[in-house]
Amino acid sequence: MGKMTMVEAINMAHAWEMAQDPSVVVLGEDVGANGGVFRATAGLQQRFGKARVQDTPLAEGLIAGAAIGMAAEGLKPVAEIQFMGFIYPALDQIASHMARLRNRTRGRLTCPLVLRMPHGGGIHAPEHHSESLEALLCHHPGLRVVCPSSPARAYGLLLAAIREPDPVIFLEPVRLYRFARQEVDDDGRALPIGSCFVLRAGSDLTVVTWGAMTVDCLKAAEQMAAEGVSCEIIDLSTLAPIDFDTLLDSVVKTGRLLIVHEAVRTAGLGAEIAAIVAEQALYDLEAPIRRVTGYDTIMPLYRLEHDFIPGVARILDGIRATLAD
Amino acid sequence: MSSGKVVAGFEIHYRGCLASDGTLCGPLPAFASDPELLRQLYRAMVRARVFDTKAVNLQRTGKLGTYPSCLGHEATHVGVGSAMRAEDVLFTVYREIGTKFWRGVEMLDVLLYWGGDERGTNYRRTPQDFPFCVPIASQMPQAAGAALAIQIRGEPRCVLVFIGDGGTSQGAFYEALNMAGAKQLPLVCVIVNNRWAISVPVSVQTAAQTLAQKAIAAGIPAVQVDGNDVLIVRDTVAAALERARGGGGPSVIEALTYRLSDHTTSDDATRYRSAAEVEAAQRIEPNIRMRAFLESRGLWNDEAEAALRRECGEAVDAAVKQYLATPKQSTDTMFDYLYAQLPPGLRAQREDARHYSALKT
Numbered sequence: 135m136g137k138m139t140m141v142e143a144i145n146m147a148h149a150w151e152m153a154q155d156p157s158v159v160v161l162g163e164d165v166g167a168n169g170g171v172f173r174a175t176a177g178l179q180q181r182f183g184k185a186r187v188q189d190t191p192l193a194e195g196l197i198a199g200a201a202i203g204m205a206a207e208g209l210k211p212v213a214e215i216q217f218m219g220f221i222y223p224a225l226d227q228i229a230s231h232m233a234r235l236r237n238r239t240r241g242r243l244t245c246p247l248v249l250r251m252p253h254g255g256g257i258h259a260p261e262h263h264s265e266s267l268e269a270l271l272c273h274h275p276g277l278r279v280v281c282p283s284s285p286a287r288a289y290g291l292l293l294a295a296i297r298e299p300d301p302v303i304f305l306e307p308v309r310l311y312r313f314a315r316q317e318v319d320d321d322g323r324a325l326p327i328g329s330c331f332v333l334r335a336g337s338d339l340t341v342v343t344w345g346a347m348t349v350d351c352l353k354a355a356e357q358m359a360a361e362g363v364s365c366e367i368i369d370l371s372t373l374a375p376i377d378f379d380t381l382l383d384s385v386v387k388t389g390r391l392l393i394v395h396e397a398v399r400t401a402g403l404g405a406e407i408a409a410i411v412a413e414q415a416l417y418d419l420e421a422p423i424r425r426v427t428g429y430d431t432i433m434p435l436y437r438l439e440h441d442f443i444p445g446v447a448r449i450l451d452g453i454r455a456t457l458a459d
Numbered sequence: 460m461s462s463g464k465v466v467a468g469f470e471i472h473y474r475g476c477l478a479s480d481g482t483l484c485g486p487l488p489a490f491a492s493d494p495e496l497l498r499q500l501y502r503a504m505v506r507a508r509v510f511d512t513k514a515v516n517l518q519r520t521g522k523l524g525t526y527p528s529c530l531g532h533e534a535t536h537v538g539v540g541s542a543m544r545a546e547d548v549l550f551t552v553y554r555e556i557g558t559k560f561w562r563g564v565e566m567l568d569v570l571l572y573w574g575g576d577e578r579g580t581n582y583r584r585t586p587q588d589f590p591f592c593v594p595i596a597s598q599m600p601q602a603a604g605a606a607l608a609i610q611i612r613g614e615p616r617c618v619l620v621f622i623g624d625g626g627t628s629q630g631a632f633y634e635a636l637n638m639a640g641a642k643q644l645p646l647v648c649v650i651v652n653n654r655w656a657i658s659v660p661v662s663v664q665t666a667a668q669t670l671a672q673k674a675i676a677a678g679i680p681a682v683q684v685d686g687n688d689v690l691i692v693r694d695t696v697a698a699a700l701e702r703a704r705g706g707g708g709p710s711v712i713e714a715l716t717y718r719l720s721d722h723t724t725s726d727d728a729t730r731y732r733s734a735a736e737v738e739a740a741q742r743i744e745p746n747i748r749m750r751a752f753l754e755s756r757g758l759w760n761d762e763a764e765a766a767l768r769r770e771c772g773e774a775v776d777a778a779v780k781q782y783l784a785t786p787k788q789s790t791d792t793m794f795d796y797l798y799a800q801l802p803p804g805l806r807a808q809r810e811d812a813r814h815y816s817a818l819k820t
């Protein structure tokens with residue numbers, strides 16, 4: 135089909151599924167004529183009409199709540215939250231209802247919907263536009279949280295997310311929206327939710343990461359390879375529920391684990407991964423588990439954002455320290 | 460503030476037809492010519508109350524969890540239920556058993572829910588209806604979303620959403636009404652103004668003269684009705700639903716009633732309101748006036764009342780018996796409804812819960 139950016143692939147996945155399934159509807163702020171502030175929904179309203187691509191009032195809690203009502207009524211809403219920093223007003227709907235509807239009605243009402251939003255920083259955005267808040271969502275059983283790391287994975291995982299019978303929070307790394315072009319076939323083929331992707335096989339150390347940090351981890355692995363070190367890079371991809379089998383297999387093989395995420399460290403998803411690996415594979419480890427993460431600070435305004443986001447240098451140091459132990 | 464020309468204004472009208480003694484204080488709705496329907500409305504009000512009394516007693520004797528009584532709300536709840544069509548969608552708060560019963564939810568379901576069992580949300584006759592909603596006003600955006608789905612598909616159905624007086628202070632209330640107005644959704648919102656949000660009276664909640672007028676800002680027509688008058692509630696809600704069904708857009712109806720009970724069985728309302736106020740409210744409660752109205756028309760008498768009480772008592776007793784005989788769910792059910800398919804990582808926790816549960820028995 136041709137080379138495209140992640141945001142174009144996301145757009146293409148919307149269009150594919152809307153053409154196949156008349157119950158798929160898009161809603162959110164500025165998703166119509168404007169095509170979304172990142173253009174993820176560009177052209178969809180022109181092609182599928184205003185009934186299926188709805189501009190909503192400016193209220194995140196309303197968008198999340200309305201999507202629940204629409205899903206329970208048999209539509210498949212794909213709702214956009216403009217930036218992850220604005221997710222807080224929607225958390226009541228997500229936690230109190232979206233994640234729980236199937237359970238609290240013993241399966242009578244369900245919530246097949248996708249709540250998409252940009253994730254993370256690195257694009258010189260204003261305050262509140264660069265947050266990595268996946269841990270807030272992963273703490274709620276009943277949700278699936280997915281974070282793609284390439285145009286092709288964004289396409290395949292978004293298709294899977296729309297086809298899921300349960301709510302999926304779909305985190306789109308803003309830094310990767312237009313970072314690189316990749317060949318993506320518009321073939322409607324979904325990728326599995328609930329599975330990690332091994333982006334680079336290796337034998338000396340396992341690096342677990344997701345979203346935009348995968349790019350930096352792959353760069354670091356490339357440099358380490360020049361030094362004769364073989365890093366296995368695992369893209370977690372589905373942040374909840376986590377595919378621990380793939381992770382544990384890798385750690386058992388390499389004996390060393392580095393976790394890399396952009397979000398703040400304390401109570402971050404890395405802590406959960408470290409705990410599970412310690413519980414289930416401690417005796418296979420040859421070194422302490424390490425984390426390279428955002429600092430436990432407020433996400434700074436953009437002049438300092440690349441000092442907050444772990445870069446290749448910090449990842450390399452993390453790898454070297456883990457190998458040296 | 461007062462200079463400049465007037466660019467907007469509003470009026471809120473009040474409707475009522477049954478006075479507190481059952482005499483008429485306004486024109487009767489057309490449906491009042493159907494005596495069986497009138498009796499049916501009254502029966503449903505009594506049924507809700509008999510159930511409610513029993514539920515409170517069950518809680519007091521340790522056989523039911525915390526329970527929010529509907530005492531005093533029967534006219535509003537039954538009036539709404541009777542105005543809806545089976546295919547409409549109902550979103551309630553947590554007190555509206557009169558509406559739920561009318562729509563076919565069983566007494567057993569309500570007992571199971573407040574008795575700590577999720578199976579009580581399995582509404583077999585109206586599987587599209589939402590379960591009770593505890594986080595205040597959070598049902599509102601969902602109701603607007605359901606109405607949007609109905610509008611997108613062009614179906615002749617409506618959504619009815621309840622909210623309390625306290626709920627109208629929440630952002631979600633305004634957000635949902637705002638969208639309902641902007642998109643002209645088939646949504647009818649009934650504000651049950653029972654004067655008290657636990658211990659906070661409406662006068663502390665808002666400086667607005669009425670709660671109905673909160674809809675005006677969203678461009679939605681609104682009316683205030685006597686919520687203790689089942690006839691006016693049914694008539695007003697039915698008209699609003701009909702309008703919405705025909706593409707006429709949303710409405711807001713504020714039903715004035717009074718919470719005669721404590722907020723829930725965990726509350727003690729004597730801490731914050733006077734006995735005199737409650738006594739005054741008891742004199743205008745809904746069931747007495749509906750019975751007086753029926754009797755004045757020769758549609759009801761003491762024998763009918765005794766038969767109804769007997770029948771309701773038997774139905775409640777049968778439901779309670781069934782409820783008390785229902786074994787608790789297996790611990791598997793904590794896991795089995797989280798997702799369509801259990802994620803593999805949760806299997807070990809499900810086994811763990813099974814194991815410890817087995818040790819207890």
